[in-house]
Amino acid sequence: MTSWFVPAAAGFGLLTALVSGAAAETLVERGDYLVNTVMACGNCHTPIGPGGPDMERALSGGLTFDEPPFTVTASNITPDEATGIGAWSDADIKTALVGGIRPDGTPLAPVMPYAFYKVLSPRDLDAIVAYLRSLPAVENQVPTPDYRQIIVAKPFPGADEPIPEAARAGNIETEGFYLTTIAHCMECHTRWTDGHPDPVAGLGAGGREFPGPWGVAVAANITPDPEAGIGAWSDEEIKRAIAEGVRPDGTPLKPPMGYPYYHGMTDADLTAVVAYLRTIPTRQ
Secondary structure (H helix, E strand, O other), X not given: OEEOOOOOOOOHHHHHHHHHOOOOOOHHHHHHHHHHHHOOOHHHHOOEEOOEEOHHHOOOOOOEEEEOOEEEEOOOOOOOXXXXXXXXXXXXXXXXXXXXXXXXXXXXXXXXXXXXXXXOOHHHHHHHHHHHHHOOOOOOOOOOOEEOOOEEOOOOOOOOOOOOHHHHOOOHHHHHHHHHXXXXXXXXXXXXXXXXXXXXXXXXXXXXXXXXOOEEEEOOOOOOOOOOOOXXXXXXXXXXXXXXXXXXXXXXXXXXOOHHHHOOOOHHHHHHHHHHHOOOOOOO
16 A cells, blocks of 8 residues: 555634624534535546536546546436435545545545545534435436556644634634645645645645646745735735736736635635735745
């Protein structure tokens, strides 16, 4: 078994609500927010048609990843019992999310960013499960995974255990780290060395190429370097890039950057993400 860290492409808003006394957000509402904005689950798990994501079959299985170690298709995560996760227990779903293991014991490919989800708080895990249970069941059988090599993803430094709400309350940078981690930003934005991601020397440095119908997209350097990275960008310019897919010069970002999902993030959450990105080491 090979061990391989795969870093890929948040709620401060909840904490704000709790502090203000407006703690009316249900688990399903919180899960809806996480799944459909911060974590951008539909970016992989929703089928893509000629006109883009097929939202009538949202989260019923989507992209296929054909890599040397495996060929896998993003799973159907609707409650359909035959082709989705309807027959899974709550514990099964959580184990898949944070441990990368299906109920039958088979691993999930590390393109599923379970190594990033280890930081999910118990409440957020409950919220994700509650939301997925609330979805309409969609019958869609995805191809059986083909594993030519078993690979285990490792969390990058600091992301190996849950970070509960209490640990994040009042600390915008910790909240930003939490959001950036569950958004698995560093899965795409970490530089690779010798065929492997380098989360220490390459964290946030970008450089990975993503070919597709859009041409070839290159993950940007999102460190505070003023020339190679985003150090010269204002907070509002960074937020606009994340949530609208537009650089300060007005040019658009290419997929698979998940800005159509991040567009729904609260301003408080975007502010926390920016605060954290300002703290990571500069890389060129």
